[in-house]
Amino acid sequence: MTGTLYVIGVGPGDPEQLTLKAVRILKTVKCVCVPKGREEGSSMALNIVKKVVDLDGKEIIEAHFPMRKTKTPAHACELDTKWNETVETVLGILNKGTDMAFITIGDPTIYSTFFYLYDRLLELNPLLPVEIVPGISSITASAARAKISLGLADEKIAVLPATYVHNIGMVLEHFDTVVLMKVHKVFDKILAELDAAGLAGKAFFISRAGMHDEEVVRNISSLKGKELNYFSMVIIKK
Amino acid sequence: MTGTLYVIGVGPGDPEQLTLKAVRILKTVKCVCVPKGREEGSSMALNIVKKVVDLDGKEIIEAHFPMRKTKTPAHACELDTKWNETVETVLGILNKGTDMAFITIGDPTIYSTFFYLYDRLLELNPLLPVEIVPGISSITASAARAKISLGLADEKIAVLPATYVHNIGMVLEHFDTVVLMKVHKVFDKILAELDAAGLAGKAFFISRAGMHDEEVVRNISSLKGKELNYFSMVIIKK
Numbered sequence: 001m002t003g004t005l006y007v008i009g010v011g012p013g014d015p016e017q018l019t020l021k022a023v024r025i026l027k028t029v030k031c032v033c034v035p036k037g038r039e040e041g042s043s044m045a046l047n048i049v050k051k052v053v054d055l056d057g058k059e060i061i062e063a064h065f066p067m068r069k070t071k072t073p074a075h076a077c078e079l080d081t082k083w084n085e086t087v088e089t090v091l092g093i094l095n096k097g098t099d100m101a102f103i104t105i106g107d108p109t110i111y112s113t114f115f116y117l118y119d120r121l122l123e124l125n126p127l128l129p130v131e132i133v134p135g136i137s138s139i140t141a142s143a144a145r146a147k148i149s150l151g152l153a154d155e156k157i158a159v160l161p162a163t164y165v166h167n168i169g170m171v172l173e174h175f176d177t178v179v180l181m182k183v184h185k186v187f188d189k190i191l192a193e194l195d196a197a198g199l200a201g202k203a204f205f206i207s208r209a210g211m212h213d214e215e216v217v218r219n220i221s222s223l224k225g226k227e228l229n230y231f232s233m234v235i236i237k238k
Numbered sequence: 239m240t241g242t243l244y245v246i247g248v249g250p251g252d253p254e255q256l257t258l259k260a261v262r263i264l265k266t267v268k269c270v271c272v273p274k275g276r277e278e279g280s281s282m283a284l285n286i287v288k289k290v291v292d293l294d295g296k297e298i299i300e301a302h303f304p305m306r307k308t309k310t311p312a313h314a315c316e317l318d319t320k321w322n323e324t325v326e327t328v329l330g331i332l333n334k335g336t337d338m339a340f341i342t343i344g345d346p347t348i349y350s351t352f353f354y355l356y357d358r359l360l361e362l363n364p365l366l367p368v369e370i371v372p373g374i375s376s377i378t379a380s381a382a383r384a385k386i387s388l389g390l391a392d393e394k395i396a397v398l399p400a401t402y403v404h405n406i407g408m409v410l411e412h413f414d415t416v417v418l419m420k421v422h423k424v425f426d427k428i429l430a431e432l433d434a435a436g437l438a439g440k441a442f443f444i445s446r447a448g449m450h451d452e453e454v455v456r457n458i459s460s461l462k463g464k465e466l467n468y469f470s471m472v473i474i475k476k
Contacts, residue, residue, distance in 0.1 A: 009378075011257070014259070015258075016257065016258045016259035016262065017257050017258070017259060017372065018257065018258055019249070019254065019255050019256065019257050019258075019374065020253075020254045020255070020256055020257075020258070020261065020290070021252070021254035021255060023258065024254065052258070107374075107378045107382075108382065108387075109378050109381035109382055109386065109387050109388045109389075110378060110388055110389060111389050111390060111391070111393075112387070112390075115387040115390055116390075118385075130385065132381075132382035132383075132385060133382070134255065134374045134378045134379045134382045135374070135378075136257065136345075136372045136373070136374065137375070137378060140247075140345045140346075140347050140348060140372045140373075140375060141372045143347035143370075144345075144346065144347055144370035144371070144372045145370075147356075147368065147370060148347065149346075149347050149350070149353040150347045150348055151347075151348060151349050151397065152349060152350075152353055152354075153349070153399075154399045154401060154402075155349075155399075156396070156397065156398050156399070156402065157396070157397040157398075158394070158395070158396050158397075158413070159389065159394065159395040159396075159397075160394050160395075161391075161392045161393075161394070163392060164392075164394065167412075171412075174405075174409075175396070
């Protein structure tokens, strides 16, 4: 019997945003896998879980995940080797019949690296038992803290990585709400685009929703030139 | 001291998808408000909560909410009166210093009627203490059951009510994933549009995600002419 891989969304930061189901499964499994700290989210997922579930005695696997940007062919090769090791490690544990929880901040279906692993696992074992356990996504958590609706009645919602900000005017012609993800590195450019489109006044900036150092900023021009947190987004409402 | 209005997303159906925070607040408050059973979601929200939290001794308010479609001017007037009663009842309880939980299926920021009430409450008391507690949305819960990612890396996501299906080809030129909400009444039309655009094979139908009678259908043509559940959506992935 192959073990089950539970893919668990642990929410955007507040441990109280874990679901009852996530907590039950995390208490039961003997092995927890988390992507290794290349992105800020990795250690964060483990820290969220630690505050609610006693991890003593559980095997914790910090696994390497593929990066999209590589420096040199040698670097790419090294990463590929590590990635193969990750896939082998995960499959090795599941093949022994051990259940495993793969934890990911937010929700697994919203920009989580898990799906890179999933594609590879399915190639090797198309019948692998996998259950995806939803978590609170940073998108709805941020809207909740800004106290705004993402959509009502017949409204349309667009979710875009910040790199598409140059199309923001076009998108807002067709959509009522636009959520810009991963804004921290390109915020000044976003601000300039929104200013040019006359939309800066309709935007909200939210960082680390629901955590002790969260920021909800209504006058986003005040953030110009500032260093911003990795967990930041902008929501524009027409 | 005015009481706090906690707006609580209770998830799409599975009581285990309640968050720890939602459960804590629901156990504490003395009064729970739920929109009256005009839409299928109302009694469902209460049923989800009942399975996890003992509601004995709590005041349950089933409140009338405005409808967008009214039959006659007299009907519109009657509904308006009831709506005013709802606003007065809620404000009356909060003004006595009693905390209240307003429960809504899914997440409060995703197409929840709560925001109709919120606008009205803010008009009457701009300083009303309101806390929005995120819930698992039907969107991510459905993607989890279909085992698909809604977005990865630089992908773009669009969320549309099914009424916009005639634009689906245009939207999919610019977006990687399209989520069509509220498809139950117009499914055959959606199927025809997707067929015409050559996209039916890239669509998933998900109904009542995570519940005992859930349906995840990969060959959506098989649903033609069938009566579908109110809690149904279609996700198209390019």
